[in-house]
Amino acid sequence: MPALPPPRVIRTVEGVRSGLQRLTRKLAPAPFALLELAQGSMVTQAIYAAAELNVADALADGPLTIDELAGRVEAHPESLYRLLRLLASYSIFTEQKDGRFALTPMGSALRSDVDMSMRDTALLMGHPTHWEDWAFLVDSVRTGEASLPKHRGMGAFDYLEFDKEYGEVFTNGMGGMSVTETLPIVSAYDFSRYATIVDFCGGQGGLLAGILERAKNSRGILVDPRIETNGAHEFLAGAGVADRVTVENRGLFDVPPSGGDAYILKHIVHDWPEHQALEILRNIREAISPDGRILLMEMVPTPGNSAHSAKLIDLWLMLLVGGKERTEEQYGELLASAGFELTGVHQT
Numbered sequence: 001m002p003a004l005p006p007p008r009v010i011r012t013v014e015g016v017r018s019g020l021q022r023l024t025r026k027l028a029p030a031p032f033a034l035l036e037l038a039q040g041s042m043v044t045q046a047i048y049a050a051a052e053l054n055v056a057d058a059l060a061d062g063p064l065t066i067d068e069l070a071g072r073v074e075a076h077p078e079s080l081y082r083l084l085r086l087l088a089s090y091s092i093f094t095e096q097k098d099g100r101f102a103l104t105p106m107g108s109a110l111r112s113d114v115d116m117s118m119r120d121t122a123l124l125m126g127h128p129t130h131w132e133d134w135a136f137l138v139d140s141v142r143t144g145e146a147s148l149p150k151h152r153g154m155g156a157f158d159y160l161e162f163d164k165e166y167g168e169v170f171t172n173g174m175g176g177m178s179v180t181e182t183l184p185i186v187s188a189y190d191f192s193r194y195a196t197i198v199d200f201c202g203g204q205g206g207l208l209a210g211i212l213e214r215a216k217n218s219r220g221i222l223v224d225p226r227i228e229t230n231g232a233h234e235f236l237a238g239a240g241v242a243d244r245v246t247v248e249n250r251g252l253f254d255v256p257p258s259g260g261d262a263y264i265l266k267h268i269v270h271d272w273p274e275h276q277a278l279e280i281l282r283n284i285r286e287a288i289s290p291d292g293r294i295l296l297m298e299m300v301p302t303p304g305n306s307a308h309s310a311k312l313i314d315l316w317l318m319l320l321v322g323g324k325e326r327t328e329e330q331y332g333e334l335l336a337s338a339g340f341e342l343t344g345v346h347q348t
Contacts, residue, residue: 004187007347018307046086047110048126051119055084055093056103056110063100116180124173129166137319146322156320178203181266182210184348185297191215191262194293198223198260200268200284201252204232207266207297209239220245223256253279258287266297270313271323274334281338294340299325 004010025033050056058064058072066084070077088095092106103111109118124130136147152159160167185207191197192215199208205222212220220241222232227249236242248257253276256263263284269277284294299310310325317323326334332342 004183007188011347015306021307043086043090045126046083047092047122049083050087050092051110051122051126053080054112055080056107056119057112059093059101059103059107060111060113063096063098063102065100069101116176118176120169120172121174121176124169124176127166127169127173129163130170133319134316137315140319147319148321175203175206178206178267181297181348182207185266186210186214188346188348189295192218194218194261196221196260196262198256198263200256200263200265201225202264202266204230204235205239205245205247206235207264208245209236209241211264212241212244213239218244221257221260222247223250225249225251253283255283256287258289260288260292262293262295263288264295264297269296269334270298270317270325271321273322273324277323277334278338281335281340285339294335296331298331300328300331300345301325303327 025037028036053073053075055069055073058069064072066077066081069075069084070080073080084093084101085095087093087107088101090106091104092110094102094104094107096102108114109116110122111117112119133148136151139147139150146156148159149155154162160170191211194215195217196219197208197211197215198221199205200223202208202222202224205220208220208222212218222236222245224230224232224247227247232247233242236245236247250256252268265280265284269280272280281294288294299308299313301310301314302308314325317325328342328345331345335342
């Protein structure tokens with residue numbers, strides 16, 4: 001894996017970028033600055049359309065005229081031009097002087113065959129079902145309860161099983177985002193100090209494989225309720241770590257296997273309200289050794305009015321499952337209630 005800049009450098013760059021965005025909004029008349037933000041949903045749909053049409057894949061071998069491109073993606077030439085004209089204004093594509101369209105670095109991220117592709121994530125963000133879920137956000141704000149179970153008639157995870165098509169879109173989209181997190185996590189923390197690492201409800205084992213790639217002397221236990229059907233065996237073999245990983249089929253609210261030096265939970269605790277989050281953590285407390293460590297991979301919102309993606313994901317969790325992104329203080333209180341002590345937060 002390549003090296004990343006130190007988190008403090010990335011934080012500095014993010015701070016400058018956030019400051020410039022705030023300055024831009026302050027320089028514009030307030031009504032128009034607000035209008036621009038409100039129209040962001042339309043940009044999302046435009047990106048979704050480009051992803052659905054596989055425009056980036058069609059441009060992978062080089063620039064094309066709009067007629068050539070329309071033929072490859074089976075679209076109406078003039079309508080496709082209007083779509084790409086908008087996305088070019090956001091630097092996702094570029095229209096060259098000769099009239100041909102080409103990929104930019106952001107456009108390349110919409111290709112389906114590149115590392116850290118965002119195509120599946122774009123297909124999720126623009127999917128009609130995803131949009132329908134967000135239409136009920138105001139209900140969650142009014143009631144303090146997850147709105148999806150009310151209008152779907154079942155919980156979010158049950159619905160993903162019920163609607164197979166959307167379930168696949170959701171899983172692939174979240175997987176696309178998850179892949180981007182592995183390198184920052186393994187770069188920010190030394191996992192090699194642990195002989196046995198338990199990845200609890202770790203899906204296919206992408207994070208565990210990334211950890212074991214660096215921690216050459218460590219072994220892993222991958223726990224997931226869909227371990228026999230989610231492709232974990234094939235993924236771990238392809239990553240070259242299958243000989244150092246034991247897989248176990250257990251559910252989220254089961255007691256995990258004992259014997260681990262570290263138990264990692266990536267984006268697990270944030271999905272659940274307090275009583276269920278506590279149940280998960282207390283089950284791990286039952287299995288963990290006295291000198292073991294529990295490592296949570298979660299977004300921790302920054303204080304004040306600074307921009308942070310956790311503040312957006314927090315609303316998504318609120319309307320879908322009743323979970324939330326917690327502050328450092330809230331995590332400390334939650335962990336203490338489960339018999340743990342928060343010893344530190346490592347920025348990635």
